[in-house]
Amino acid sequence: MIMTTDTHDFVIELKDVTKPLERFTLGPLNLTLEPGYIYALVGPNGSGKSTLFRMLMNLVKPASGEVQLIGHSYSPDAEPVIKRRIGYVPELTEWEEIAGTIGELTAFIRYWYPGWNEGLYRELLAKFQLDEGLKLKKLSKGMQRKLALVYALAQEPELLLLDEPTAGLDPLAWRDCMKEISRFMADGRRTVVMATHILEEVRRMADYVMFLYEGRLLGTFEKDTLLEEWKSLWVDRAPEGAERIPGVVHVERGPVADRLITRQAAQTESALKERGVTIRTMGALELDEIFAYMIGK
Numbered sequence: 513m514i515m516t517t518d519t520h521d522f523v524i525e526l527k528d529v530t531k532p533l534e535r536f537t538l539g540p541l542n543l544t545l546e547p548g549y550i551y552a553l554v555g556p557n558g559s560g561k562s563t564l565f566r567m568l569m570n571l572v573k574p575a576s577g578e579v580q581l582i583g584h585s586y587s588p589d590a591e592p593v594i595k596r597r598i599g600y601v602p603e604l605t606e607w608e609e610i611a612g613t614i615g616e617l618t619a620f621i622r623y624w625y626p627g628w629n630e631g632l633y634r635e636l637l638a639k640f641q642l643d644e645g646l647k648l649k650k651l652s653k654g655m656q657r658k659l660a661l662v663y664a665l666a667q668e669p670e671l672l673l674l675d676e677p678t679a680g681l682d683p684l685a686w687r688d689c690m691k692e693i694s695r696f697m698a699d700g701r702r703t704v705v706m707a708t709h710i711l712e713e714v715r716r717m718a719d720y721v722m723f724l725y726e727g728r729l730l731g732t733f734e735k736d737t738l739l740e741e742w743k744s745l746w747v748d749r750a751p752e753g754a755e756r757i758p759g760v761v762h763v764e765r766g767p768v769a770d771r772l773i774t775r776q777a778a779q780t781e782s783a784l785k786e787r788g789v790t791i792r793t794m795g796a797l798e799l800d801e802i803f804a805y806m807i808g809k
């Protein structure tokens with residue numbers, strides 16, 4: 513029998529997980545995510561984000577390796593236990609294929625989730641201006657996104673897997689969505705993993721950023737540390753061999769001034785000082801720039 517009151521150190525644990533895809537192999541992925549944080553999964557189109565989510569939901573089987581969620585590997589016994597504790601917003605809901613109304617779909621979903629919070633469901637439905645009488649076939653893309661999030665939240669899961677949850681939402685709905693994800697996190701023990709292309713979302717919400725590039729995870733980075741450590745430095749003239757100064761990942765020499773990109777601002781700063789180089793200005797990098805330098809583009 514599978515207990516639901518177990519304790520586990522990691523909400524998600526992947527060991528050497530691989531899955532051959534069309535253009536590359538996803539993995540080997542090694543990942544341990546502690547509960548209590550928001551993790552943003554960032555990567556270009558086709559880098560494997562949705563496939564990773566689908567693997568976490570056991571909708572795609574890994575070719576090798578081990579996937580554990582909330583302390584369990586998928587087995588026929590464990591699957592319903594795991595699934596009842598995860599809220600999943602897939603990239604595509606495809607509800608336009610289903611005849612029926614929101615209310616009818618809700619009746620089906622509610623049945624599967626013992627933790628279903630009817631009060632929260634009704635509150636969120638009203639907040640997102642969705643009505644139970646609406647026909648699923650008639651829902652816009654944005655309405656489908658909102659409804660998927662309502663369902664995921666009303667299940668009161670401990671882990672939310674959100675695959676581009678706000679793609680196509682209008683600014684007001686986007687703001688409500690951010691608020692609801694923050695509210696979900698309020699008790700401090702829940703976890704969100706969120707794939708997104710919206711950097712503002714990462715900046716506002718994420719505790720950690722995971723970069724995925726052509727199936728490889730470049731790491732799980734604390735967002736604040738990442739933004740503090742990666743800097744752009746302008747100097748009058750970069751010294752010879754500036755490329756080898758601790759932290760420096762890129763040097764651009766210009767006619768008037770040179771620009772250094774560092775992943776360890778403090779170390780680079782003191783190394784430049786030692787060489788008698790004055791830093792004119794130091795600026796932050798955006799997450800997309802950091803990602804581009806990480807992959808060498």
Ligand SMILES: Nc1ncnc2c1ncn2[C@@H]1O[C@H](COP(=O)(O)OP(=O)(O)OP(=O)(O)O)[C@@H](O)[C@H]1O
Nearest residue numbers: 532533534535556557558559560561562563564572
């Ligand atoms: N089950 C599968 N078997 C083989 N290849 C697959 C499978 N599912 C997806 N792929 C391929 O894997 C690659 C990654 O797709 P995926 O949808 O995971 O990327 P993504 O990072 O979510 O992209 P986007 O940002 O565009 O949503 C694509 O080339 C896709 O065609």
